[in-house]
Amino acid sequence: MTASHPVRPDASPLLRKERFLLPDGILYLDGNSLGPLPRHVPERLDGTVREEWGQSLIRGWNEHGWMDMPRRIGDRIARLIGADPGTVVLGDTLSIKVHQALSAALEMRPERRLILSDSGNFPTDLYMAEGLIAELDRGHALRLGAPEDVIDRIDDSVAAVMLTHVDYRTGRLHDMEAITRAAHAAGAVMIWDLAHSAGALPLDLAGLGAEFAVGCTYKYLNGGPGAPAFIQVRPDLIDAIRPALSGWLGHAAPFAFEPSYRPGEGIERMRVGTPPVLQMAALDAALDLWDDVDMDRLRAASIRLSERFISEVEARCPELDLASPRDPEARGSQVSFRHPEGYAMMQALIADGVIGDFRAPDLMRFGFTPLYLSEADVVAAVDVLERITRTRSWDRSEFRARARVT
């Protein structure tokens, strides 16, 4: 697409749009929710299906290293989140990984009863906490603060602080270092959900010292719908924690088929059951795109894109209000604008080939992903947004009808 407003030439070595299979005529600003398909993934997946599964059958577990995928791919993710090798394992959904981290955290602080989170956290994290509290039935409680003052609510009654680093609605960033320090000073365990951070900005989990981090791989990392989640555990704790979800593949000797559980050595103990080999294969292939990505440069490019987006939208669509922090250092890799008719506007945008998404009650959300979005794309997306808002083409019953789930 061509943009109507001047743009710098896209010389970014990070930009590799040709390596994605993006539909023609689409500007994709929703890679913060579901990353697009890397071009080489279908062929790799086809090989896994036809050659590995088709030909090797059950032998595939040994011949193709299927059983090691959760740990091996975990090491690839570790590099991207600044964690040590051997501290990350893949599997299950992020909701399950939240449960694992939280249950281990509560067991580490048996004398305390409070889980602290914030009211902007993604619902599943809060629901999983509620479910665990009910399951334990030992008088735990979930305390929610406003995102801005969660740090002031940390005290020595808190067992675990559980937060999502980048707010899924506004993109607001928590100060990871300050909050982790405060949690530790109060004797609490720190859990970070990196759903909107992994592949979006540089992280230094090894330096941070938080006990647990969890995240998903279907957003910025392009692992595909339903791609497995990850959990990272601080190295000194890995062999000390007790996995509450004590599945056989987290056992010390799964193929000894012992009648009683013994936790595996190392991060393997955070595995639960059979790895989803096809999803793992898709993710493994997708991660090839990340091998040479410098996360600091990625962050700089993401800020350039999102700053350009904000200044274009504010100049050309004055009826939209910025709902994300204005300071780029206080934002993740997404930007939200507020409008009472944001839902209909987003449907009109999507109908015109610009895909973002909507979060109730009034947020239009856009993700910035420098591997396949250029500054020209961002300006072209605003061209469409400007036309839609100027002509009020969104003001139609088909766009107002709330039929979509994402």
Ligand SMILES: Cc1ncc(COP(=O)(O)O)c(C=O)c1O
């Ligand atoms: C912060 C956060 N946690 C968890 C999830 C979802 O977890 P799951 O992969 O289990 O659906 C999402 C998004 O879906 C999210 O944004």
Ligand SMILES: Nc1c(O)cccc1C(=O)C[C@H](N)C(=O)O
């Ligand atoms: N995980 C999702 C899904 O299975 C279907 C639709 C959307 C999602 C999402 O990832 C939502 C996302 N976490 C959000 O930030 O809103």
